[in-house]
Amino acid sequence: MRRILFFMFALSLAVSCSAAHADGIVKRVQKAVAISTLDRPGTHPFHLKAMLAPSLDRDKDSGRTGLVEIWWKSPTEWRREVSCPGFHQVQIISGGQTWQKNDGDYFPNWLREITDALMLPVPLSADLYKQMDSGEVKQLPGRTLVRNGQETHTIGMTHLSWTILSSNGEVQKGMGASIALNDQTGLLLYGGGFGWSGEFHDYQEFHKRQVARTVSGGSPEVTAKIIILEDLHAVQNGWFTAGADGDPYSIQxxxxxxxxxxxxxxxxxxxxxxxxxxxxxxxxxxxxxxxxxxxxxxxxxxxxxxxxxxxxxxxxxxxxxxxxxxxxxxxxxxxxxxxxxxxxxxxxxxxxxx
Missing domain, CATH: 3.30.1150 (Fusion Protein Consisting Of Minor Coat Protein, Glycine Rich Linker, Tola, And A His Tag; Chain: A; Domain 2)
Known part of the structure; x- marks a missing residue:
């Protein structure tokens, strides 16, 4: 993603950057993720709608356009509809039951990743904590640059990076992963690892949550813009109830x-x-x-x-x-x-x- 590459390049050039162990930043990441995660206990019931489109005009023919709409009462009771060219899914989670109706046999991974990032910016887990603990921390202070007579202010950030190894049994190769936090607000700027990624912008408060209204990710990059985030009002009967006409095998x-x-x-x-x-x-x-x-x-x-x-x-x-x-x-x-x-x-x- 272009902004991530810019920030990583800037970090590598910053003379004032210093490497350190990741002990302190993990708690900051936990706090930033918690305040920006909608799919967690205590979140006020909501209705969310986001439009998806390629971030760059050169990718306009990539087919990466779509819609995400979510009606959420709790982590165990919600309804979600996602669509893109060639695929449409309605999913209901009700208690311990999952109900799906799919039009299309394949849930595109790019669509899954950007949909997840809207609700859960970073999938924190014991394995991810272990990876972050092994990472390297760099600080990049904010600066004021003057270009063509105009001042540009860069964001002071804390950047945590680590490597995820994979092997075919004979050789192995590492793939980079990272998380960056805004030092002024404490919120997530961007992050990415195996199976997840996102850049987070246009934060607005929603019932004590700080929600990024613009989320970008993937390659070719897709941008999701939240056009509706409101209290969940009355919904029709059965809206969160698994029906009898769902697919016999849900997509997992x-x-x-x-x-x-x-x-x-x-x-x-x-x-x-x-x-x-x-x-x-x-x-x-x-x-x-x-x-x-x-x-x-x-x-x-x-x-x-x-x-x-x-x-x-x-x-x-x-x-x-x-x-x-x-x-x-x-x-x-x-x-x-x-x-x-x-x-x-x-x-x-x-x-x-x-």
């Missing part, structure tokens, strides 16, 4: 590690890596991968590679992978995981045309 998403993922990988005969004139001839790369309920790869994330000139070939190879369907409690499920590959190639025999 599991997050196995790569070694478990590869147990379902079907044999394939990949083509050789293409010659490259630049960068290392041997190395490792990794990316997130979203797999549908039939075992087909539907989305790949940003590729982190020792040689970026091979990224297109790597994406083609990963998208051609096929898996046995992943089954939970007798029903196929979607999967989000990582794929790590080693590469070995050669230089072109002849000069590459300029």
């Amino acid at each position: 998403i599991e997050f196995p590690d790569e070694l478990d993922l590869r147990k379902n990988l079907l044999p394939q005969d990949p083509t050789p890596w293409p010659p490259t004139k630049d960068g290392p001839l041997e190395g490792v790369l990794t990316t997130e991968v979203s797999i549908d309920r039939t075992g087909a790869v539907r989305e790949t994330g940003t590729i982190v590679s020792d040689n970026q000139s091979l990224n297109d070939a790597a994406r083609t190879r990963i998208e051609a992978m096929r898996f046995k369907p992943f089954v939970l409690n007798g029903a196929p499920v979607q999967v989000l995981s990582r794929i790590t590959l080693a590469f070995k190639t050669v230089r072109p025999d002849t000069p590459v045309a300029q």
Whole structure:
């Protein structure tokens, strides 16, 4: 995401930045997440509606447009409707029951991620706390810059970064994760890790919660703009009741590690890596991968590679992978995981045309 890359670049250049252990920032992250999370006990019942669209005009044909609408009474009683080209879902959570009606067989991962970020900016867990504890903290003080005669004020922030490793059983590769807090307000600026990401802007108060009315994430980047956030008024009878006409198998998403993922990988005969004139001839790369309920790869994330000139070939190879369907409690499920590959190639025999 462009703003995250800018901030990380600025952090790497800031002379005044200093690295430290992450002990102190974890509590600050907990506080920032708690005050911005809508899906938690004590939140005032609400109705939320957000419109989704590509952040950049160049991505206008990406198909990443849609709608998220939520009617929420409590963490165990709510109704949500999400839609994008090719997919529409109504989901009701009532007590211990989940009811879904889906138009489309695949819940796009980009849509899931931006929808989650509206309600739960950071999915805090014991595993994430452990990752953050191993991270590095950097401080970037706010500054005033003058460009073309105009003053621009940058935000003082605390930035926490760490690495998440993934392995195919033979080699491993790390993927970066981070969280940044606004030092003035204590609120989240941005964050991202395995299966989640977001940039948070335009905070407004809603019944003692600080809610970001603009949330961006993914690649190509999508921006969700909250156009309605209001008290939940009277709703029609049965609005939060699971009906009899739901899908027999709801869409569930599991997050196995790569070694478990590869147990379902079907044999394939990949083509050789293409010659490259630049960068290392041997190395490792990794990316997130979203797999549908039939075992087909539907989305790949940003590729982190020792040689970026091979990224297109790597994406083609990963998208051609096929898996046995992943089954939970007798029903196929979607999967989000990582794929790590080693590469070995050669230089072109002849000069590459300029």
